[in-house]
Amino acid sequence: xxxxxxxxxxxxxxxxxxxxxxxxxxxxxxxxxxxxxxxxxxxxxxxxxxxxxxxxxxxxxxxxxxxxxxxxxxxxxxxxxxxxxxxxxxxxxxxxxxxxxxxxxxxxxxxxxxxxxxxxxxxxxxxxxxxxxxxxxxxxxxxxxxxxxxxxxxxxxxxxxxxxxxxxxxxxxxxxxxxxxxxxxxxxxxxxxxxxxxxxxxxxxxxxxxxxxxxxxxxxxxxxxxxxxxxxxxxxxxxxxxxxxxxxxxxxxxxxxxxxxxxxxxxxxxxxxxxxxxxxxxxxxxxxxxxxxxxxxxxxxxxxxxxxxxxxxxxxxxxxxxxxxxxxxxxxxxxxxxxxxxxxxxxxxxxxxxxxxxxxxxxxxxxxxxxxxxxxxxxxxxxxxxxxxxxxxxxxxxxxxxxxxxxxxxxxxxxxxxxxxxxxxxxxxxxxxxxxxxxxxxxxxxxxxxxxxxxxxxxxxxxxxxxxxxxxxxxxxxxxxxxxxxxxxxxxxxxxxxxxxxxxxxxxxxxxxxxxxxxxxxxxxxxxxxxxxxxxxxxxxxxxxxxxxxxxxxxxxxxxxxxxxxxxxxxxxxxxxxxxxxxxxxxxxxxxxxxxxxxxxxxxxx
Amino acid sequence: xxxxxxxxxxxxxxxxxxxxxxxxxxxxxxxxxxxxxxxxxxxxxxxxxxxxxxxxxxxxxxxxxxxxxxxxxxxxxxxxxxxxxxxxxxxxxxxxxxxxxxxxxxxxxxxxxxxxxxxxxxxxxxxxxxxxxxxxxxxxxxxxxxxxxxxxxxxxxxxxxxxxxxxxxxxxxxxxxxxxxxxxxxxxxxxxxxxxxxxxxxxxxxxxxxxxxxxxxxxxxxxxxxxxxxxxxxxxxxxxxxxxxxxxxxxxxxxxxxxxxxxxxxxxxxxxxxxxxxxxxxxxxxx
Numbered sequence: 074x075x076x077x078x079x080x081x082x083x084x085x086x087x088x089x090x091x092x093x094x095x096x097x098x099x100x101x102x103x104x105x106x107x108x109x110x111x112x113x114x115x116x117x118x119x120x121x122x123x124x125x126x127x128x129x130x131x132x133x134x135x136x137x138x139x140x141x142x143x144x145x146x147x148x149x150x151x152x153x154x155x156x157x158x159x160x161x162x163x164x165x166x167x168x169x170x171x172x173x174x175x176x177x178x179x180x181x182x183x184x185x186x187x188x189x190x191x192x193x194x195x196x197x198x199x200x201x202x203x204x205x206x207x208x209x210x211x212x213x214x215x216x217x218x219x220x221x222x223x224x225x226x227x228x229x230x231x232x233x234x235x236x237x238x239x240x241x242x243x244x245x246x247x248x249x250x251x252x253x254x255x256x257x258x259x260x261x262x263x264x265x266x267x268x269x270x271x272x273x274x275x276x277x278x279x280x281x282x283x284x285x286x287x288x289x290x291x292x293x294x295x296x297x298x299x300x301x302x303x304x305x306x307x308x309x310x311x312x313x314x315x316x317x318x319x320x321x322x323x324x325x326x327x328x329x330x331x332x333x334x335x336x337x338x339x340x341x342x343x344x345x346x347x348x349x350x351x352x353x354x355x356x357x358x359x360x361x362x363x364x365x366x367x368x369x370x371x372x373x374x375x376x377x378x379x380x381x382x383x384x385x386x387x388x389x390x391x392x393x394x395x396x397x398x399x400x401x402x403x404x405x406x407x408x409x410x411x412x413x414x415x416x417x418x419x420x421x422x423x424x425x426x427x428x429x430x431x432x433x434x435x436x437x438x439x440x441x442x443x444x445x446x447x448x449x450x451x452x453x454x455x456x457x458x459x460x461x462x463x464x465x466x467x468x469x470x471x472x473x474x475x476x477x478x479x480x481x482x483x484x485x486x487x488x489x490x491x492x493x494x495x496x497x498x499x500x501x502x503x504x505x506x507x508x509x510x511x512x513x514x515x516x517x518x519x520x521x522x523x524x525x526x527x528x529x530x531x532x533x534x535x536x537x538x539x540x541x542x543x544x545x546x547x548x549x550x551x552x553x554x555x556x557x558x559x560x561x562x563x564x565x566x567x568x569x570x571x572x573x574x575x576x577x578x579x580x581x582x583x584x585x586x587x588x589x590x591x592x593x594x595x596x597x598x599x600x601x602x603x604x605x606x607x608x609x610x611x612x613x614x615x616x617x618x619x620x621x622x623x624x625x626x627x628x629x630x631x632x633x634x635x636x637x638x639x640x641x642x643x644x645x646x647x648x649x650x651x652x653x654x655x656x657x658x659x660x661x662x663x664x665x666x667x668x669x670x671x672x673x674x675x676x677x678x679x
Numbered sequence: 680x681x682x683x684x685x686x687x688x689x690x691x692x693x694x695x696x697x698x699x700x701x702x703x704x705x706x707x708x709x710x711x712x713x714x715x716x717x718x719x720x721x722x723x724x725x726x727x728x729x730x731x732x733x734x735x736x737x738x739x740x741x742x743x744x745x746x747x748x749x750x751x752x753x754x755x756x757x758x759x760x761x762x763x764x765x766x767x768x769x770x771x772x773x774x775x776x777x778x779x780x781x782x783x784x785x786x787x788x789x790x791x792x793x794x795x796x797x798x799x800x801x802x803x804x805x806x807x808x809x810x811x812x813x814x815x816x817x818x819x820x821x822x823x824x825x826x827x828x829x830x831x832x833x834x835x836x837x838x839x840x841x842x843x844x845x846x847x848x849x850x851x852x853x854x855x856x857x858x859x860x861x862x863x864x865x866x867x868x869x870x871x872x873x874x875x876x877x878x879x880x881x882x883x884x885x886x887x888x889x890x891x892x893x894x895x896x897x898x899x900x901x902x903x904x905x906x907x908x909x910x911x912x913x914x915x916x917x918x919x920x921x922x923x924x925x926x927x928x929x930x931x932x933x934x935x936x937x938x939x940x941x942x943x944x945x946x947x948x949x950x951x952x953x954x955x956x957x958x959x960x961x962x963x964x965x966x
Contacts, residue, residue, distance in 0.1 A: 126966075127966075295966065296966075297962055297963075297965035297966055298965055298966075299965045303965070307961050307962070310954075310955070310958065310961060311954040311955075311958050311961070312954075313950040313951070313954075313955065315762070315947035315948075316758065316761060316762050316947055318754075318757075318758065335961065337942075338957065339955045339957070339958075340945060340947055341947060342761055342941065342943050342947070344757070344761065346754065346787075347783055347784065347786075347787040348783060350750075350751060350754070350783075350784075351751065351753075351754040351757075351783075351784055351787070352754075354747065354748075354751040354754035354755045354758065355754045355755070355757050355758035355761075356758060357745075357747075357755055357758060358727070358745070358754065358755035358756060358757060358758025358759040358760075358761075358762070359758035359759065359761060359762035359947070360758070360762075361725075361745055361755070361758070361759060362725070362758065362759045362760075362762035362763040362766065362946075362947075362948065363762060363763065363946075363947075363948035364762035364763070364946075364947035364948055365947075365950065366758070366762065380748050381747075381748055381751065384747060384748050388745065474962050474963075474965075474966075477962045479953070479954040479958040479959045479961075479962065480953065480954075482953050482954035482958070483952070483953060484950055484951065484952050484953060484954075486950065519763075519948055520723075520725050520743035520759070520763065520766055521722065521723055521743075521763060521765060521766060521946075521948075522722065523722045524722065525722070525743075526721050526722060526741060526742060526743055527743065527744075528726075528737045528738060528743075528744040528745070528746060529744070529745045529746070530737070530738075530745070530746035531746065531747065531748060532746065539693065539738065540738060
């Protein structure tokens, strides 16, 4: 037990010893703020992440949270470094603990020399025990906040204290506070900045902390900081999406919250539907009318949308449907990570429905794959699933702004025909919206076009869109719709993202948001690994050659049964090993390195 | 579009497979007349239909159309109308489509008050599946799936619409061609959600709610000097347990459509070749 309260006579000595014993700190720094839901943890964490980003540091955040408005435990964690960071690790260097439970929940990540900032004057924290070897920094957060203008700024005082222990230039925090509060007036901004300074001054005066390993240096770099849901929303607007209908569901709601207030500036509209059945049908209606249209949901919503998904495909309507996966089945663990929807996205629905399933592997890719999804949807007149997951959706990450180069966005509306092109695609004066073509793609005319009148239906239909049960027309239309995907398989760049040594014996394959953790895990391993990160699940790249070339194949994914591993085995007719995680927490680089090492001849050097 | 549009221009060359004598013929004719009377053109009209006998209407009318999944016609119409407010959107469905599987959408479409028209072909039976109880079937109506009758009160669609804040609530009878067409026309012209419940008898499976029944019992509200802009009067005819009415029963003169309310008036269908102008501002927000 090491309960240091200034001016404790043993403090300096104890502190010095602690840091001497942990001289081998890596260049990254791990920080968290934790408390009860309702304590403002999320916004506090975001402000600090923003400050780090303003300081030209890379940031990768994660959240521990429970599905309730108040109570429970919630934490916002930040990993930061000068170099890009793409994963979380099992280590916490500085923790702001608003509750005793915050310390308990993080005992496995705290280590010798970790600094715990807390308010010893808070009733629940009075008798808190700082674990052996760690450093307690007791700051009267509430009292200092009250002096600065209000107890509500308690967390900002703690951020100031965090600046003090990390020697982080507080001007960056000023700037983040201004961004957060400027819409509410300068007085509020200034009060918060004063509160932060009070926290910083208190620590500087009462403690003599010398922890160079934790010093947070600035760089000249300019980064943007955003999460996966925001990247999807921004990608949608960039791609020309003008209509969005959705029903709130964790963790997809933030896509709708991003779009509302922004898409209107580009002539679009967001509508909160009464349920997911309605949301997808509204989106379908808008798409039939000719707007680029999207809905986003999570697994339970996908279940409800599945019947209409078949209609979208059969009526050959371009539509983007985003699944931000969470832990299932049923209500499952709605605020926890999982990649359990793969089978339902690739196979779900009655009858046989060819479809695109695109799974971005990073937050930046979430932007670009959303843009691409809209182009695929219109090029092939078909629904496209974009698959993200909770870990990606709620993680804030820094990128150079050039990554989101709007000038590089291209819009391809496919075989869209106006009134002048109708003749070419008409038979006996009637337009053929389902004309049988070599590539399976038919001409598309938008309602309002003179002379293009036609009906679209979920019934099997002929080239004109008229209902039919004619056996040869049925075969023709089924084959035509399938042919689009055969063409896409050959024409679209579906290659996986490739990392590591091409000739390594160990091949790791994964999909979705695991990419960053795997790339970092490879750096921790002492042997060569080839890693293929697959963003296309249907149609998908043929990995047979890569699988056959490796002596060991490991498929990594966040589900219990290995749904992607099943697909790989199906495609390549080779058995693969599996690393599965389904405890609700995303992969961490260090645990993943250990798991890969355990299955191979490699080790993770201490 | 200089030539005058006649109602037959809204008729497709597909022969209806509705049973001879089906009320849906009259219902559809009135819709076509009303569309022509209001100056609409098939090229600028979008029909959305659900599933059931009523769902076939998209095939039989000449206009852009979508024949969707069961119960979701209203959401589809909502999307069409928002993406291109210049289209005349008319949604048609049956009592099963609208008040059973799609009842949730009905309530919310009424609340939302988009400027579109909803025609329900209410025959108080499931016809296409060969005669099962519908949400508007009488409590003692015996069918293959309700041998002793549903033993539940039928839904009152007009009351449902009123409770949801409807701004145009009307009821017609398919064979009263003139009244039916003029009321549908008023629904189209209404600035908001025009709901018309049409008694459209099923001659094959419903031997209770027949042409004879409606002819003998339906009261025309207009002949009773009903004022459809009087909310209390509207409530009393809509909630009347003893008599059934045709006519415009409630029209909110203050109705402001969703489009006006939310400023959604321009089509969303034209796009640039790249990201829209100003898209880079979205990136800057994340600094």
